[in-house]
Amino acid sequence: MSVDPATLEILKNRFQAIANQMTLVVMRSAYSTIIKEMKDVSSSIFDSDIRLIAEGANVPIHLNMLKPCLESIFSYHIDIHELQPGDVILTNDPYIGKNDESKGSHHTNDLVTIVPVFYRDELICLSTIVGHHRDVGGNWPGTRGWNVEIWQEGLRIKPVKLYRAGKLNKDILDLILNNTRVPYDMEGDLKAQISGCEFGRDEIIKVVERYGVETVKDVINELMIYSEKRTRAEIEKIPDGTYENEEFVLDDGAYGGPFKLKVKITVRGSDIEFDYSGTDRQIEGPINAPWAATYSATHYVMRCLTDPTIPTNDGCNRPIKIIAPEGTLVNCKKPAACYQRMVVCHLLVDLIMGALKDAVPEKVMAGSCGCIYNFASAINTKTHPFGGETGLPRQRWGEVVPSGLGARSYKDGISVLSCHVTNVPIPPIEASEIEAPVLYLKREFNPNSAGPGKFRGGFGLILKWKTLGEGKSTRFNYTAQKHKIKPKGFFGGLSGRSGRWVINEGKENEIELPYSIGDTYILNYGDTVTLYAVGGGGYGDPLERDPEKVLSDVKNELISVKDAFKDYGVVIDPISLKLDEQATRAERLKRLLARKKNQCCSCSQVDQEKQGGKDDED
Numbered sequence: 317m318s319v320d321p322a323t324l325e326i327l328k329n330r331f332q333a334i335a336n337q338m339t340l341v342v343m344r345s346a347y348s349t350i351i352k353e354m355k356d357v358s359s360s361i362f363d364s365d366i367r368l369i370a371e372g373a374n375v376p377i378h379l380n381m382l383k384p385c386l387e388s389i390f391s392y393h394i395d396i397h398e399l400q401p402g403d404v405i406l407t408n409d410p411y412i413g414k415n416d417e418s419k420g421s422h423h424t425n426d427l428v429t430i431v432p433v434f435y436r437d438e439l440i441c442l443s444t445i446v447g448h449h450r451d452v453g454g455n456w457p458g459t460r461g462w463n464v465e466i467w468q469e470g471l472r473i474k475p476v477k478l479y480r481a482g483k484l485n486k487d488i489l490d491l492i493l494n495n496t497r498v499p500y501d502m503e504g505d506l507k508a509q510i511s512g513c514e515f516g517r518d519e520i521i522k523v524v525e526r527y528g529v530e531t532v533k534d535v536i537n538e539l540m541i542y543s544e545k546r547t548r549a550e551i552e553k554i555p556d557g558t559y560e561n562e563e564f565v566l567d568d569g570a571y572g573g574p575f576k577l578k579v580k581i582t583v584r585g586s587d588i589e590f591d592y593s594g595t596d597r598q599i600e601g602p603i604n605a606p607w608a609a610t611y612s613a614t615h616y617v618m619r620c621l622t623d624p625t626i627p628t629n630d631g632c633n634r635p636i637k638i639i640a641p642e643g644t645l646v647n648c649k650k651p652a653a654c655y656q657r658m659v660v661c662h663l664l665v666d667l668i669m670g671a672l673k674d675a676v677p678e679k680v681m682a683g684s685c686g687c688i689y690n691f692a693s694a695i696n697t698k699t700h701p702f703g704g705e706t707g708l709p710r711q712r713w714g715e716v717v718p719s720g721l722g723a724r725s726y727k728d729g730i731s732v733l734s735c736h737v738t739n740v741p742i743p744p745i746e747a748s749e750i751e752a753p754v755l756y757l758k759r760e761f762n763p764n765s766a767g768p769g770k771f772r773g774g775f776g777l778i779l780k781w782k783t784l785g786e787g788k789s790t791r792f793n794y795t796a797q798k799h800k801i802k803p804k805g806f807f808g809g810l811s812g813r814s815g816r817w818v819i820n821e822g823k824e825n826e827i828e829l830p831y832s833i834g835d836t837y838i839l840n841y842g843d844t845v846t847l848y849a850v851g852g853g854g855y856g857d858p859l860e861r862d863p864e865k866v867l868s869d870v871k872n873e874l875i876s877v878k879d880a881f882k883d884y885g886v887v888i889d890p891i892s893l894k895l896d897e898q899a900t901r902a903e904r905l906k907r908l909l910a911r912k913k914n915q916c917c918s919c920s921q922v923d924q925e926k927q928g929g930k931d932d933e934d
Contacts, residue, residue, distance in 0.1 A: 319534050324542075327523065327535045328627050331370035334519045335359045338445060339372040342512040347504030348450045349751065353743040354716065357447035359512060361520065362386060363536055364396070364439045367630035376619075377422065377661055377737040378446045380612040380633070384419040385428055386442065388412045393475040399439060402482030404510055405430040407475040408452065410606045411466070411650045418606030418648055423655045424452050424469045425459055427506065429478075431513035435524045440532070443516035447509045449502055450712070453495045457693045457712060460793035462571070462835040463653040464600040471495040479510075497710075543631030548586030550622035551635055554675050558582050561671035563663050565645065568800040570831035571601050575645060577663055581671050590614050590668070591639040592646045603833075604648035605660040610640050613661040616737050617668045621679050656795055658738065659833065662686040663797070665736045666804070669722075673806050682722030682767065682853035683804035683812065684735050685776060686797030690714050690847060692839070694785020696753035710789075711752035713781075715742045717796075720766055720774035720812055720851035722803060728865075729774030729852035732761060753784035762814055762848055764875050767802070768883035769809030769854020770861050775874055776814055776849035780821075783839050790839035798850050799832035809854030810883065818846045858884045859904050867895045 338359035346352045358378035360371040366386045371379045385407070390396040392414060394405060408427045413419030421428055425448050433441040451458050454470035463469050471492065478488055492506075493499040524532050559581040566573025578594035598604045605613075618636060619628065626632060640647035645660050662684070669680045691714030700711050716738055723729040734740050745756045758780035767773035783790040794817055803812035817829040820843055829837075839845070866886040869875045871893055880886045885907050887899035 319531065319538050323527070323531065324535055324538055327527065327532070328539055330523055331361055332627075334516055335361055335370045335372040337519070338443065338512040338516040339374050341515045342445060342447060342508045345508035345511055347508070348498070348501040349743050349747055350448055350450055351505055351508070353747055354740045356740050357445065357509070359445045359516065361516060362442040362444060364441065366390065366442070367536070367540065368633075369441065369536055369539070369629055371628055375739055376616045377609065377612045377658065378426070380615040381422055381608040382428070382444050382446060383630075383633070384413070384608045384611055385421060386430070386444065388414075388417070388419045389430070389475045394477070396439070399432040400481045401432070401434045402479060403432055403477055404479035404513070405475055406478040407473050409472040409474055410608070410654055411472075412475060413607070416650045417642070418650075418654070419608050420606070421446070422606055422609045422612075422657055423459070424454070424472055425449055425655070427473075427509065429509050429513050431510070431517050433517045433520045435521055435529060438529065440524060440529065441520050443513045443520065445509050445512050447505060449496075449505055451497045451502070453497070456791065456793065456836055457497055457710065458691060458793070459655050460691055460836070463602045463655055465651040465653050467651060469602070469653055469655050539627055540629050540631035543627050543629050544634045545631075546626045547622055547632045548635050550626075551583065551586050551588050554583045554588070554672070556583050556585065557675070559671040559675055561667050563667045563670070564801060565603060565660055565663055566833065567798070568831050570833055571599065575599060577645060577660065577667050579667050579671055581668065583675075587635050587637070588618070589637040589639065592644065593639060593641055595641070595644045595646050597644055598648040598652045599645070602653040602655040603645070603657065603659040604652040604654045605646050605657040605664075606654050607640060607647045609654070609657045609661050610646040610664065611638060613664040613737055614638055614668070617665055620681070621672070621676065656687070656689075656833075658687040659795065659797060661737050662735060670804065677807065678725045680806065681724050682729065682769070682773060682806040682809055682855045683798070683802070684721045684729070684852050685719035685803060685812065685850050686735065687738070687795055688717035688719055688797070688847070688849055689793070689795035690717050690779060690845070691794075692754070692783065692790055692792040692845075694753050694783055694790040696784055696786050699784065700751075700753050713748040713752035713754045716740050717777060717779060717847065717849055718742055719776040719849035720803070722806075722852040723767070723769050723771035723773050723809060723855035725855060726771070728771045729766065731766070731774040732777050733774065755782045755784060756780070757782060757844065758846070761874060762851065763873060764879050765812060765814040765849070765851030766874070767805045767810045767812040767852060767854035768858040768861070769805055770856025770858065771809070772854050772861070772869075773803065773805070773809070773812050773852030776812070776851040778846070778848055780844060780846040782842060782844045784841065785839070786841060788838050788840055790843070792837040792839050792845060794829070794834050794837070796832040796847065796849065803850060803853040805853040806855050808857040810858065812851040812853050814848045815850035816848050818848075820844055821846045859907060863895055863897065863900050867893070
């Protein structure tokens with residue numbers, strides 16, 4: 317049955333709106349800062365065949381994971397044909413696939429809720445939400461720290477029915493609340509999440525009542541066919557061939573690193589295959605990525621490289637094949653810890669972009685800042701005596717730190733943005749200072765951190781705070797990337813710059829932390845933490861950058877007069893801040909001629925070496 321274009325367009329947007337509204341319901345009802353302010357929650361709608369219909373535009377790493385997660389739930393744990401109206405399914409376990417494959421949640425803090433949508437006793441859709449919950453037990457508050465096995469990452473909930481036919485299973489809820497340091501927040505956030513699923517269910521039923529079951533099913537099928545067709549057309553624009561790349565995680569040597577990530581991308585007509593064979597084995601640490609996370613990150617990059625007007629649904633994924641050997645950093649097996657899987661997932665984005673940069677230079681983005689976490693907790697019984705974790709008033713603060721993204725072929729990199737697969741906003745300082753014993757001293761752009769290029773990278777962030785936690789009660793957990801191997805520039809663009817953690821900067825007891833990713837660090841009252849977050853890589857030759865754009869960055873105190881000259885060959889008077897166009901042209905010409913001369917000398921030297929080699933052979 318064909319569907320008229322008007323109905324197709326209306327229902328496409330209606331499903332998208334429902335998914336977005338589901339997320340808003342959760343954010344406006346949640347108790348914890350991480351959901352209500354940082355928006356670490358995402359929604360999706362699937363049909364009864366577990367095909368994605370629509371998803372809310374929130375946290376990219378959440379979204380595509382739900383397909384393998386739902387497939388695991390209904391293949392190995394719960395019979396989809398036995399679902400009833402009023403059921404609510406819950407899980408947070410990464411290892412729920414066949415033979416405990418990592419095809420579930422990404423990490424234990426991400427709780428997945430599923431509400432079936434029935435119309436006249438027929439299962440029509442699945443209304444699903446995944447949200448990050450503050451604490452599920454484990455070694456440290458928030459499950460942070462350098463965990464070495466999944467058992468240290470808190471309570472794992474195999475897929476269960478929290479509600480059965482509308483009736484709460486209080487025993488399961490009590491079990492969950494008994495295994496968190498913040499039962500008040502956990503219960504409130506979980507109820508908000510279920511409410512979001514139920515809102516989606518009710519809105520989908522309204523759509524079915526208005527248009528009829530068969531029309532809705534036909535629309536879903538047509539949308540998927542349409543998205544697949546357009547996605548294949550985008551893939552066909554990539555020249556057939558094989559494209560390879562390598563990146564390194566824990567590149568500064570932390571915990572036995574560096575460890576290699578490798579991809580081989582094969583394009584054949586309208587099909588594309590991502591083969592991660594050659595990636596290093598999983599490690600005893602929390603950065604391992606489950607299969608579901610690698611699946612999400614890979615599909616995220618494909619959405620970035622294809623037309624953004626293509627409706628996001630199951631059709632987009634059909635031309636894409638992923639090979640990720642089990643037991644590696646991109647498909648960990650139990651009992652691997654995986655709380656900080658985003659370290660690998662962010663690098664997968666740069667890995668794929670780097671592999672395809674010569675094939676589709678106009679679509680890729682230069683290297684970005686990667687995964688940056690700044691989280692801490694402390695006790696101050698005078699200023700924050702109530703609430704907090706069970707048994708004591710321990711309060712938490714922190715953020716997923718925004719920083720610099722890579723430049724593109726036509727545009728500068730975005731500055732101070734939560735990067736790629738994260739996409740969550742930084743919480744207001746006031747909210748953190750009200751809730752926890754912390755005083756923020758700085759949140760500002762990190763000057764000179766952007767990688768120079770015809771289009772420069774985005775600038776990183778300087779973040780500085782002081783703990784007001786009593787005694788030695790402050791526990792600081794930190795994660796950052798690319799402090800040694802910086803975000804790469806493309807096509808003559810230079811790498812991003814900066815990247816370091818400093819404790820008590822400017823004091824006698826100043827310490828620069830040796831690694832960008834660390835375990836839990838204990839701080840004293842009044843200690844400060846400063847992060848100089850790395851900027852994104854540049855794109856294209858810096859000598860081709862518009863001098864007026866360089867001048868603008870100087871006037872905005874984002875780069876210095878000295879760096880404007882050193883990196884871009886732009887001459888600016890340090891007093892008047894006026895651009896000397898004639899001197900700039902002369903300086904750039906001088907550098908280009910010197911570069912050309914050096915290239916000629918290099919070619920001549922190579923020819924001589926070749927000739928010398930022939931003489932030796934003779």
